[in-house]
Amino acid sequence: MLKTEAPSPLYAELDLLPLPALVAALVGDQFGAVEAVRAAAPAIAAAVAAALPRIAAGGRLIYVGAGTSGRLGVLDGVELYPTFSWPRERALGVLAGGRQAMFEAVEGAEDDRAEGAAQLRACAAGPNDVVVLLAASGTTPFVLGALDAARALACLAIGIANNPGAPLVRDADIGITLDTGPEVISGSTRLKAGTAQKIALNTFSSALMVRLNKVYGNLMVDLKPTNAKLLRRAVALTMHATGADEASARGALEQCHFHVKVAIVALSRQVTIDQAQRLLAGAAGSVRAALAS
Structure with a gap:
């Protein structure tokens, strides 16, 4: 048996x-x-x-x-x-x-x-x-x-x-x-x-x-905000990772369709959304590597 x-x-x-x-x-x-x-x-x-x-x-x-x-x-x-x-x-x-x-x-x-x-x-x-x-x-x-x-x-x-x-x-x-x-x-x-x-x-x-670089630290920075809860979570994650206030975090997220990775790099490096996207692309999607480049 x-x-x-x-x-x-x-x-x-x-x-x-x-x-x-x-x-x-x-x-x-x-x-x-x-x-x-x-x-x-x-x-x-x-x-x-x-x-x-x-x-x-x-x-x-x-x-x-x-x-x-x-x-x-x-x-x-x-x-x-x-x-x-x-x-x-x-x-x-x-x-x-x-x-x-x-x-x-x-x-x-x-x-x-x-x-x-x-x-x-x-x-x-x-x-x-x-x-x-x-x-x-x-x-x-x-x-x-x-x-x-x-x-x-x-x-x-x-x-x-x-x-x-x-x-x-x-x-x-x-x-x-x-x-x-x-x-x-x-x-x-x-x-x-x-x-x-x-x-x-x-x-x-x-x-x-x-x-696969879907996580930065222990933050789920590649989530898909498909509902109100996840939209709030995207804002909170961006604020936590960057130290930005809610208005700044939400503003950056709105510019990149609430892609947390992009908002974090844009706010942390003080670059445009397009520049943040290029930095991430050059770092195989790694937030940590994009911030260090």
Whole structure:
């Protein structure tokens, strides 16, 4: 039996626990997710290092999964646009059962290995693309089929699973094992296993974006201000980075369509918006390098 499917001896009488103890057990078990990701940190760092040159060369992030794992992959990709202005067409989600499966279970879709391969090929994936394949079990046929196709198409295949020695981890270019063990509720990998996957995805994509100069210090200076909250955040970030007052920060942002990077360089270097844009272009989008040039 897979570790993720095995009944945990710690919670054999879960249904008998008083409500406070039940909630405490469900919460407490989640700490195992953090420890699992911590143990996998070297493998995650290796994945970022391998992905960086392909993404910098114009490649895409393609997330593949089924059920909870697939939905978590879609979520990570979707959030890259507002957070880092990452182009939507460069973060794709391949979900067993298609778009419908984001909102409801599509029975049997995860069991079709050929369909996983076909869906990845339909993305016209190639050598610069980074395919992030997720499956708690590490044995999901749909995901393994996509892995077959990723390898055949010379993509970088990153396999993330929650069982040591799983085929997905073993056969990927870079395997990441999040060894979360048995769940509080036997086999419910939307719990601790899913939490570990979410942390690992956050870490992988965020580290990648930092290395792509989407962050200055620890400020998200390449956000896409698509709503009132993010517009306010753009102003606050510009003020924090430059020491400018709100009116000056907002004025600079309005001139560059609320591109925080450009406003920071323009205000800090006391140059025009056009000059700030040229400085950033010459520094590969790095605010720090543009300010030092």
